[in-house]
Amino acid sequence: MKKALSLALLSIFALTASMILLSHRSSGFQDREAISAPASVQHWAGTDDLGRDRAARLASAFLLGLVGAACASAITAAISILVGVGTAFARPRVSRFLLYGSDVFLGLPWLFLLMLVRSMLPLNLPSHLSAAVTVALLASLGWPIYVRSLYARATSLRRADWLLQARANGLSAWRIGTSQVLPHVRPLYLTQFLLGIPAFIIAEANLGSLGLGVSEPLVSWGSLLQELGSSAQLGTTHWVYLPLALLVAILLCIELCIPED
Amino acid sequence: MHGFIQMICRVTRIVSLLLLTTFGTVVLMRVAPGYFADEREMDTQYSTEARNAIAFQQQHDVSAVRTWARLMTGVMRGDFGVSKQYQIPVAELIGPRLRTSAKLVFTALVSGWLCALACALPCTDLGAAGVHRWMHGMSTVLLAVPVSVMAIFCLQSTWGGPGSVLFALVMVRDFRFFSRLLRKQSTAPHLLYAWAYGASASRVVFCHVLRPLRRELVAILTMSFVTVLNACIPVEVIFGVPGVGQLAWGAAMNRDLPVLLAVTLLMALSIGLSALFTVETQAQRALP
Numbered sequence: 001m002k003k004a005l006s007l008a009l010l011s012i013f014a015l016t017a018s019m020i021l022l023s024h025r026s027s028g029f030q031d032r033e034a035i036s037a038p039a040s041v042q043h044w045a046g047t048d049d050l051g052r053d054r055a056a057r058l059a060s061a062f063l064l065g066l067v068g069a070a071c072a073s074a075i076t077a078a079i080s081i082l083v084g085v086g087t088a089f090a091r092p093r094v095s096r097f098l099l100y101g102s103d104v105f106l107g108l109p110w111l112f113l114l115m116l117v118r119s120m121l122p123l124n125l126p127s128h129l130s131a132a133v134t135v136a137l138l139a140s141l142g143w144p145i146y147v148r149s150l151y152a153r154a155t156s157l158r159r160a161d162w163l164l165q166a167r168a169n170g171l172s173a174w175r176i177g178t179s180q181v182l183p184h185v186r187p188l189y190l191t192q193f194l195l196g197i198p199a200f201i202i203a204e205a206n207l208g209s210l211g212l213g214v215s216e217p218l219v220s221w222g223s224l225l226q227e228l229g230s231s232a233q234l235g236t237t238h239w240v241y242l243p244l245a246l247l248v249a250i251l252l253c254i255e256l257c258i259p260e261d
Numbered sequence: 262m263h264g265f266i267q268m269i270c271r272v273t274r275i276v277s278l279l280l281l282t283t284f285g286t287v288v289l290m291r292v293a294p295g296y297f298a299d300e301r302e303m304d305t306q307y308s309t310e311a312r313n314a315i316a317f318q319q320q321h322d323v324s325a326v327r328t329w330a331r332l333m334t335g336v337m338r339g340d341f342g343v344s345k346q347y348q349i350p351v352a353e354l355i356g357p358r359l360r361t362s363a364k365l366v367f368t369a370l371v372s373g374w375l376c377a378l379a380c381a382l383p384c385t386d387l388g389a390a391g392v393h394r395w396m397h398g399m400s401t402v403l404l405a406v407p408v409s410v411m412a413i414f415c416l417q418s419t420w421g422g423p424g425s426v427l428f429a430l431v432m433v434r435d436f437r438f439f440s441r442l443l444r445k446q447s448t449a450p451h452l453l454y455a456w457a458y459g460a461s462a463s464r465v466v467f468c469h470v471l472r473p474l475r476r477e478l479v480a481i482l483t484m485s486f487v488t489v490l491n492a493c494i495p496v497e498v499i500f501g502v503p504g505v506g507q508l509a510w511g512a513a514m515n516r517d518l519p520v521l522l523a524v525t526l527l528m529a530l531s532i533g534l535s536a537l538f539t540v541e542t543q544a545q546r547a548l549p
Binding site: 115120247251255 | 285290401402407408410413417494495498516521525
């Protein structure tokens, strides 16, 4: 019931966001006549200090954040399946080396690395490239977390009778992997995919609020939350809190969609 | 003998983590745009000879491997180099800041961990489902707020400080783990025997609930340490705390390689040692 409600709510958010953007409201357009304006018919959630429509920016950030986090999570899940399942079926030395490598990777201070790598990039990076780089960074640092659990599951499958029979029947390793093993680890990597989405949204929001996320004119949660750092804005209108409230609501909905076990 | 080999493997893992992290940092810095540019070369106050000397010095840093080897050799001698930004030895920069950050991190970690445990204990009573749901809901909401936003809020509202933000982060995360662990443990059959024999509540909690979970509790402490270490960077930057995190941030923005390398080494060493401590504690418990 909770899962269905959360999914319905997320769908409503996505539909509303799409409708806002399709109704010719641009997230980058600056209405100089309405700087830091309150909510009105023209600007449903008011405008920011540059006259940009807050509702359009929210819609843009929501869609970009969800799609970006989903892509990063999918890449992470794919890499962890490759490494986790591959390690379980590889030779002992290779699997020890791969597990050792993933543990070493897991020991790296990932937020520090994210900040480091992102700050190394040029400040004038085009916004679409900065979005792609942010997604790639999050994906490249998130995969070791899930490798151990996939490895454990795949190891238990390796000793299964039906797998031995498949091998005895002459099925190729690729065929065994894709048609026999993957369906059994699907619940695991689907859960990990769902767990990764809120984690990556928060990571991007953390990076963006420090100025290291997706660069303008593309809008992200981080750039919206930067408004909270301005005392002048906080004193003028309560609509500045809307991005935070929406972010919390969306993350709660995603969390409720994740199976508890 | 087996224990000795295991210890060697763990130490090797930490050393390889340090080497990998530092090498990665050097490579990143080298490929970053603007690394070879020195603003002094564009300053007309410097003579031609001085500018040539600066350019010659930059050429020494061409190879990443050579740069890394030179820096690591210095580190092993205790010489972390001189900060490009501040022109003072890196060790002098990091020393006082390390004390500030360490105090912040450990205070937040220990208080958050203990508070989370204290909040999770009432939830072990299976009749307290309402309490558990309420606290779980609160922790879910707080977890959804990015740590940098929490820091900005505290700064703007002058409520709390960097320690409060880190404390809240640790408490909320650890509460989720503890409540799950303790609720599972509270259904163990031996607890019913303990209650039936008239054991006091404190005895049941400490001897029969917490004691069997000590390995997991230590593991959660290690995970929280890594979380706090990561989170102290944005928190120190936002609050302007003169700690290692703020230093790292400044060094990353200004391409100050010696400082960055020292901070990366410090972070990787802390994380590696905390993992080693956890594994050691678990290994010791596993021995007869």
